[in-house]
Amino acid sequence: MSVQAKPQVNVKQAVPFFVVSDIQASLRFYVDGLGFEMKNKWIDDGKLRWCWLELGQAALMLQEFRKEGHDSWLPSGKVGEGVSICFMCEDALAIYREITSRGFNRRGLLLATGFG
DSSP states (O other): OOOOOOOOOOOOOOOOEEEESOHHHHHIIIIIITOOEEEEEEEETTEEEEEEEEETTEEEEEEEOBSSSTTBOOOSSOTTTTOOOOOOOSOHHHHHHHHHHTTOOHHHHHHHHTOO
16 A cells, blocks of 8 residues: 655745735825735836735735836726725734724725725
């Protein structure tokens, strides 16, 4: 009887990649509001085009879409509609207290994203 080796797990993480219309507004939400830290970034022609953000073991990527030129893209519908992202945490109320201690509340987070 032969014992087969269990294959190594190759996939380590799934990371949401959000294409956004205003990366600075998105950074205000994720970094200033939620407390994410920028770990990697791509700057092109002096402008931040892409970044990798982390908070604890959670990560996400942001990239601003170009509105004109050869790499432009305009969404055909409302951006983000139907997308949900859930952060699993030990103490959601502690995160809420941390966010509000930085002066953000529900309205402030909406304003930071440009949706308020």
